[in-house]
Amino acid sequence: MKNNPKVEIITIGDEILIGQIVDTNSAWMASQLNKEGFSVFQITSVSDNENHITEAVDAALKRVDIVLLTGGLGPTKDDITKQTLCRYFNTELVFNSSVIDTINRLFPATKNGINELTYSQAYVPKNAIIIQNATGTAPITWFDVQDKVLVSMPGVPSEMEWVMLHEILPRLAKRFNTPSLLHKTVIVEGYAESALAIKISDWENNLPACIKLAYLPAIGIVKLRLTGNLPDKVLLEKTIDIEIEKLRAIIGSSIIATEDIPLELLIGELLKSKKMQLATAESCTGGNIARLITSIPGSSAYFKGSVVAYSNEVKEAVLGVSKELMVERGAVSQPVVEQMAQSVLRLTAADVAVATSGVAGPDGGTPDKPVGTVWICVCTKDKLISRKYNFSTFRDRNITRASLAGLSMIKEILVNC
Numbered sequence: 001m002k003n004n005p006k007v008e009i010i011t012i013g014d015e016i017l018i019g020q021i022v023d024t025n026s027a028w029m030a031s032q033l034n035k036e037g038f039s040v041f042q043i044t045s046v047s048d049n050e051n052h053i054t055e056a057v058d059a060a061l062k063r064v065d066i067v068l069l070t071g072g073l074g075p076t077k078d079d080i081t082k083q084t085l086c087r088y089f090n091t092e093l094v095f096n097s098s099v100i101d102t103i104n105r106l107f108p109a110t111k112n113g114i115n116e117l118t119y120s121q122a123y124v125p126k127n128a129i130i131i132q133n134a135t136g137t138a139p140i141t142w143f144d145v146q147d148k149v150l151v152s153m154p155g156v157p158s159e160m161e162w163v164m165l166h167e168i169l170p171r172l173a174k175r176f177n178t179p180s181l182l183h184k185t186v187i188v189e190g191y192a193e194s195a196l197a198i199k200i201s202d203w204e205n206n207l208p209a210c211i212k213l214a215y216l217p218a219i220g221i222v223k224l225r226l227t228g229n230l231p232d233k234v235l236l237e238k239t240i241d242i243e244i245e246k247l248r249a250i251i252g253s254s255i256i257a258t259e260d261i262p263l264e265l266l267i268g269e270l271l272k273s274k275k276m277q278l279a280t281a282e283s284c285t286g287g288n289i290a291r292l293i294t295s296i297p298g299s300s301a302y303f304k305g306s307v308v309a310y311s312n313e314v315k316e317a318v319l320g321v322s323k324e325l326m327v328e329r330g331a332v333s334q335p336v337v338e339q340m341a342q343s344v345l346r347l348t349a350a351d352v353a354v355a356t357s358g359v360a361g362p363d364g365g366t367p368d369k370p371v372g373t374v375w376i377c378v379c380t381k382d383k384l385i386s387r388k389y390n391f392s393t394f395r396d397r398n399i400t401r402a403s404l405a406g407l408s409m410i411k412e413i414l415v416n417c
Contacts, residue, residue: 003177004179076117270415285402332373336357336375353380359403362394
């Protein structure tokens with residue numbers, strides 16, 4: 001059995017290269033392979049062209065141990081993967097009655113029987129191992145190439161995912177020895193990527209040799225991905241956990257999560273565990289916090305509702321914010337955003353509420369409240385946090401960063417409830 005195999009994923013289809021569809025297959029496959037300890041060396045996308053496919057396959061087999069192809073296995077003329085692989089491996093297509101039996105079980109034939117194009121799916125490369133497709137018509141072909149493997153799978157995500165989980169990964173695990181490979185993500189807020197790198201440079205420089213660190217910046221946050229590689233999985237998990245605790249001692253509360261999940265999902269879990277419900281009163285974020293919270297299935301269990309009070313008139317009429325206060329202090333101010341949060345808490349009978357008010361831009365800024373100025377308040381019946389943020393001059397980024405800051409403040413108050 002070969003140790004530490006490298007994998008290349010090749011996705012085939014003009015529709016990927018012209019942007020008609022997004023290649024989600026590669027991302028899903030890479031995540032599953034990593035869980036099993038397989039290292040993905042390269043991901044390649046090629047067109048429905050025989051020369052292009054042949055060149056990609058030939059190059060991949062020279063640099064990796066496992067080549068996984070998806071796409072081009074349909075019955076129509078534009079699907080040429082099967083024929084191309086036959087020519088590449090100097091073999092021919094032969095009829096396989098088991099494929100027809102599988103198709104008949106999955107899709108009971110109509111009174112006119114299986115059409116000729118579907119019937120053609122039963123012609124498979126002669127010298128390949130044929131794996132039946134339990135969810136579609138195109139069978140999977142597995143080629144043994146000396147000490148290497150090439151597998152051709154359908155491009156339909158549901159079909160590819162089923163065969164990867166139930167057939168390909170188990171077979172690869174028997175064929176190759178893989179080390180324990182573990183990814184752990186730490187989500188950090190309040191730092192630009194470069195500032196964070198400077199802050200944690202000593203910690204990074206002293207990481208064990210078995211752990212690699214990658215910076216993944218996004219709007220408002222930086223994800224730190226620690227990737228460990230050791231034969232002993234238990235020891236690897238313990239080693240990474242120790243390093244995360246060392247990191248926590250350096251940047252403390254700037255760490256908002258130690259797993260790669262959306263903050264809105266983490267907040268939902270917290271709300272459910274504490275049997276609390278959330279409401280939002282949003283101005284500059286325009287309902288984006290509510291959108292994020294309700295994007296999680298089952299959020300009706302912990303989300304009460306939202307008031308998008310974009311105008312001062314709605315802030316006054318619906319949320320009861322003092323008109324005199326808005327004239328005196330402005331809508332983008334600490335007392336106004338606090339009144340918004342406390343009011344929506346009462347209106348919805350929620351347990352926790354968040355409110356935002358700011359200058360998203362690109363216009364509307366003043367010398368004392370430039371574009372990017374945002375006030376956020378989170379409160380419960382007996383606790384209140386309000387903070388001023390100064391973001392950027394870009395409207396979309398300001399909305400995203402304000403939403404993430406609001407979610408982070410919700411998490412902060414929930415943890416202490």
